[in-house]
Amino acid sequence: MAVYRRTYTSYSGVLTPAWSRFLVLFRYSRKNLFRSKLQTGLFVLCFFYPLACLLIIYLAHNLSFLEKIGNVGNPFNIDNRFFFVFIDVQGVLAFVLTAFTGPGLISPDLANGALPLYFCRPFSRAEYVLGKASVLTILLSQITWIPGLVLFAVQSSLAGPEWTWDHLWIAGSIVLSSLIWIAILSLLAMALSAWVKWRIVAGALLLAVLFFGAGFAQAINAVMRTQSGHFINIVYLMGTVWTSLFRIEADRSMSAAEAWIALLIYCGICLALLVRKVRAYEVVK
Amino acid sequence: MTIQHGAAEGTRQANTAAPQTPVIELQGLSVRFGRRDILKDLVCSLRGRAIGLLGPNGAGKSTLINTLLGFYKPCSGAARVLGYDVRTETRKIRGLVGYMPENDALISKMSAVSFVQMMAELSGLPPAAALERAHEALFCVGLAEARYRELGTYSLGMKQLAKLAQAIAHGPKLLILDEPTNGLDPSARSRMIRMIRDIRDSKQLQIVLCSHLLRDVEDTCEEVLILNQGRIAHYSNLEEERKANKRFLELELYGANGDFTEAVEKLGCECATTANRLKMILADGVEIRDIYRIAAERDVRIRRLNFRRDTLEDIFLKAMGS
Numbered sequence: 001m002a003v004y005r006r007t008y009t010s011y012s013g014v015l016t017p018a019w020s021r022f023l024v025l026f027r028y029s030r031k032n033l034f035r036s037k038l039q040t041g042l043f044v045l046c047f048f049y050p051l052a053c054l055l056i057i058y059l060a061h062n063l064s065f066l067e068k069i070g071n072v073g074n075p076f077n078i079d080n081r082f083f084f085v086f087i088d089v090q091g092v093l094a095f096v097l098t099a100f101t102g103p104g105l106i107s108p109d110l111a112n113g114a115l116p117l118y119f120c121r122p123f124s125r126a127e128y129v130l131g132k133a134s135v136l137t138i139l140l141s142q143i144t145w146i147p148g149l150v151l152f153a154v155q156s157s158l159a160g161p162e163w164t165w166d167h168l169w170i171a172g173s174i175v176l177s178s179l180i181w182i183a184i185l186s187l188l189a190m191a192l193s194a195w196v197k198w199r200i201v202a203g204a205l206l207l208a209v210l211f212f213g214a215g216f217a218q219a220i221n222a223v224m225r226t227q228s229g230h231f232i233n234i235v236y237l238m239g240t241v242w243t244s245l246f247r248i249e250a251d252r253s254m255s256a257a258e259a260w261i262a263l264l265i266y267c268g269i270c271l272a273l274l275v276r277k278v279r280a281y282e283v284v285k
Numbered sequence: 286m287t288i289q290h291g292a293a294e295g296t297r298q299a300n301t302a303a304p305q306t307p308v309i310e311l312q313g314l315s316v317r318f319g320r321r322d323i324l325k326d327l328v329c330s331l332r333g334r335a336i337g338l339l340g341p342n343g344a345g346k347s348t349l350i351n352t353l354l355g356f357y358k359p360c361s362g363a364a365r366v367l368g369y370d371v372r373t374e375t376r377k378i379r380g381l382v383g384y385m386p387e388n389d390a391l392i393s394k395m396s397a398v399s400f401v402q403m404m405a406e407l408s409g410l411p412p413a414a415a416l417e418r419a420h421e422a423l424f425c426v427g428l429a430e431a432r433y434r435e436l437g438t439y440s441l442g443m444k445q446l447a448k449l450a451q452a453i454a455h456g457p458k459l460l461i462l463d464e465p466t467n468g469l470d471p472s473a474r475s476r477m478i479r480m481i482r483d484i485r486d487s488k489q490l491q492i493v494l495c496s497h498l499l500r501d502v503e504d505t506c507e508e509v510l511i512l513n514q515g516r517i518a519h520y521s522n523l524e525e526e527r528k529a530n531k532r533f534l535e536l537e538l539y540g541a542n543g544d545f546t547e548a549v550e551k552l553g554c555e556c557a558t559t560a561n562r563l564k565m566i567l568a569d570g571v572e573i574r575d576i577y578r579i580a581a582e583r584d585v586r587i588r589r590l591n592f593r594r595d596t597l598e599d600i601f602l603k604a605m606g607s
Binding site: 007008009010011012013014015016018021024025028032108109112113114116117118119120121122123124279280281 | 351354356357376377379380382384386388389390391392393394399403404406407408409410411414418421425451453455456458483484487489490
């Protein structure tokens with residue numbers, strides 16, 4: 001390494017492909033993420049429940065072991081409800097992880113005014129958002145649909161091809177339900193992070209949007225004697241989508257299609273907020 | 286990861302094309318924010334190795350730079366940087382440009398070397414090359430000893446240098462510096478100016494320096510574009526002005542000058558006399574020693590002889606006045 005050079009020299013070497021440059025942001029953001037012991041600990045904690053589920057699947061297929069410890073019959077039923085509960089629990093953990101991780105993605109760049117330095121390079125705003133979103137997407141995938149599919153694969157290998165063929169749709173439900181939740185969480189966290197430059201405030205706001213949103217929705221429903229308040233309750237909308245995807249019987253006041261449309265509108269709003277804020281210089285008209 | 290050679294080849298083409306291609310070419314460029322015209326019908330073609338953008342605060346210098354980088358869209362007219370259109374070829378322009386913004390733009394929690402490496406990687410350098418270039422750039426700007434420190438702990442002068450390092454790390458063909466000496470003390474300012482001159486003299490890239498400080502531009506630039514209220518107030522080639530200024534003399538004489546003025550005029554010089562002062566433009570082939578010779582022959586005593594220099598301050602004030 002020619003660090004002894006004190007004069008300017010131009011660069012004439014090879015360049016990386018343009019499509020791969022968003023991964024630079026992913027690498028640096030991820031490295032930064034795991035510097036925090038709290039976040040690393042939280043990430044590790046997210047794997048405890050999948051491990052417990054793995055144990056349950058193993059026990060459900062090893063009745064002789066259960067008989068040895070005094071149990072009669074099979075107390076574990078590995079079906080769509082089992083995977084629904086798995087996604088529900090991991091979804092909550094994904095939300096907690098996002099509340100810690102998401103606000104730190106964009107707010108430091110905005111607070112330090114670093115966006116012009118990103119965008120004065122052959123690097124677009126879409127690539128910037130993609131790079132930052134990929135951090136959350138990959139992180140949350142590691143704790144939701146990837147372990148979900150591992151559990152499904154283990155169950156399939158133990159239950160046999162007949163069970164696998166009958167329940168193949170569950171695999172699709174695991175992936176789809178996780179992806180929509182990841183998309184909502186990522187976009188919401190990034191939009192709030194872009195609009196609120198303080199990391200802690202952005203994290204608190206994310207909690208507020210989900211919890212106060214739910215409370216506010218209940219208040220609207222009670223005061224106005226309607227059910228349309230649920231449209232501002234993201235948790236309720238997700239619940240509706242998940243129950244429909246996992247074919248769970250539930251008394252819901254809206255159809256799955258309505259919930260899907262509402263969630264997609266929320267994604268669009270978050271994207272619009274990001275587009276409005278993630279730019280090199282804000283033009284004050 | 287596959288590596289493409291195309292962009293690097295494009296860079297080399299731009300390098301070889303630089304002397305013929307104007308660095309900045311504006312063809313009736315106008316930029317408007319809402320109902321307010323910020324840049325109005327700018328027309329010019331700049332080819333110098335170091336170009337200064339001068340103007341009072343609010344003249345539109347930074348807006349022009351941001352438009353050249355594609356941050357703002359022109360409402361009419363066209364602009365080209367190194368031959369590329371700012372509307373349609375923004376990505377190519379950004380691949381060839383290094384930009385040092387005016388404001389604080391460093392991520393305070395990152396170390397300088399990590400930050401500069403990341404910026405070089407975003408410009409397309411592979412990680413290993415980016416790391417090497419980051420070290421080199423930080424050595425080049427004089428931050429070698431502090432390169433592993435977090436940027437948040439840097440002084441203002443060091444932050445300016447770190448911004449310069451990130452702008453040169455990827456080896457741009459055009460370096461755009463927006464108020465590079467902002468907030469620097471005199472010694473840090475002279476260090477920054479020296480650095481810019483060194484980079485300019487390396488002849489491997491061209492520089493656009495935007496400043497409202499006349500000294501900064503005068504010390505580093507060959508060409509100057511003066512903006513005022515969003516319009517081009519004046520264009521000046523400082524190199525040619527400097528050469529031309531050598532022909533202007535201002536003499537202060539003791540007592541009467543007799544036929545000294547006539548004798549000088551016979552050599553082809555133009556003269557203007559006020560009391561015991563004489564302003565003249567030397568004719569081609571006439572040297573100062575000829576003036577001394579004529580004065581000695583006529584026993585005229587020269588008290589003072591100055592080159593009458595039109596300083597950048599004069600040029601600027603004239604442009605503002607007009």
